[in-house]
Amino acid sequence: MVEILEARVLNPQITLLKLKAERIAKKVQPGQFVILHQDEKAERIPLTIADSDPQEGTITVIVQAAGESTKRLCALKTGDSIRDVVGPLGQATDFEGAQNICVIGGGVGCAIAYPSAKACHQRGAHVELIAGFKNESLVILKEEMAAIADEFTLISDDGSTGKQGFVTDALKEKLEQGKKYDLVIAIGPIIMMKMVCKVTEAAGIKTLVSLNPIMIDGTGMCGGCRVTVGGKVKFACVDGPDFDGHQVDFDELMQRNRTYMEDHRCHLEEAK
Ligand code: FES
Numbered sequence: 001m002v003e004i005l006e007a008r009v010l011n012p013q014i015t016l017l018k019l020k021a022e023r024i025a026k027k028v029q030p031g032q033f034v035i036l037h038q039d040e041k042a043e044r045i046p047l048t049i050a051d052s053d054p055q056e057g058t059i060t061v062i063v064q065a066a067g068e069s070t071k072r073l074c075a076l077k078t079g080d081s082i083r084d085v086v087g088p089l090g091q092a093t094d095f096e097g098a099q100n101i102c103v104i105g106g107g108v109g110c111a112i113a114y115p116s117a118k119a120c121h122q123r124g125a126h127v128e129l130i131a132g133f134k135n136e137s138l139v140i141l142k143e144e145m146a147a148i149a150d151e152f153t154l155i156s157d158d159g160s161t162g163k164q165g166f167v168t169d170a171l172k173e174k175l176e177q178g179k180k181y182d183l184v185i186a187i188g189p190i191i192m193m194k195m196v197c198k199v200t201e202a203a204g205i206k207t208l209v210s211l212n213p214i215m216i217d218g219t220g221m222c223g224g225c226r227v228t229v230g231g232k233v234k235f236a237c238v239d240g241p242d243f244d245g246h247q248v249d250f251d252e253l254m255q256r257n258r259t260y261m262e263d264h265r266c267h268l269e270e271a272k
Helices: 022-027 068-074 107-122 142-148 167-176 190-203 250-257 261-271
Strands: 002-011 014-020 033-037 044-053 058-064 084-089 100-106 126-133 151-156 183-187 207-210 226-229 232-235 242-244
Touching (some): 022 058, 022 084, 044 068, 044 084, 044 107, 058 068, 100 107, 100 167, 107 126, 107 183, 126 167, 142 151, 151 167, 167 190, 183 190, 190 207, 190 250, 226 242, 226 250
Parallel strands (some): 100 183, 126 151, 183 207
Antiparallel strands (some): 002 014, 014 058, 033 044, 033 084, 044 058, 207 242, 226 232
């Protein structure tokens, strides 16, 4: 069993869990993920590691209550336990050599954008961070992101906090101001990553995206997480989750992620 050292509600839909996981904390690199399995009846939930402390032997994950299993995870309290946690899985983010980096997070994707930006900052890169949310009530990790970014831009769809607009508006504005980046990292809803990639492709800026396809085993065996990148089939759990955003078939990914939406909706109805 894996102990929850801290369970903190970040907003009505999102909960932070700090877990005692010494061996994972020693090995994890930015961009890697774990699979949480709350109990025998629960689904296996892949979550990118938002933070880790090898001295303390802890990892932090941030969970969005979307289905029954994630709702149950979000309801856990400090002192509760999780049946098993597997990881670290996947490849670490490759930001070698990049010195001017723009990291863009959307919604709960900021839970992954934050550690990526922090790792870039710790390696001495100039890091600008754009974080976008639907509205003020959904903002997470604002202070943490602002603390590690050389320039932090908060955006909301409705203007209730930060600038009104989308993350792509903020990115375009920066590029129009003459900012130069050798890498953009975009993490958030698929449509957001697709739109960011359109902007960066036109500007000729290398762009990494962190993909979130359906995952089951997380070990490259089941094929559930397959995505098409550069015309080739890749498994996000072993080849990713980061990929060259200009090579990703986002439309196929959106279609595959919608496959079980109706089943998912029925399941949630039954669980009420
Ligand atoms: Fe099964 Fe990736 S989750 S192959």
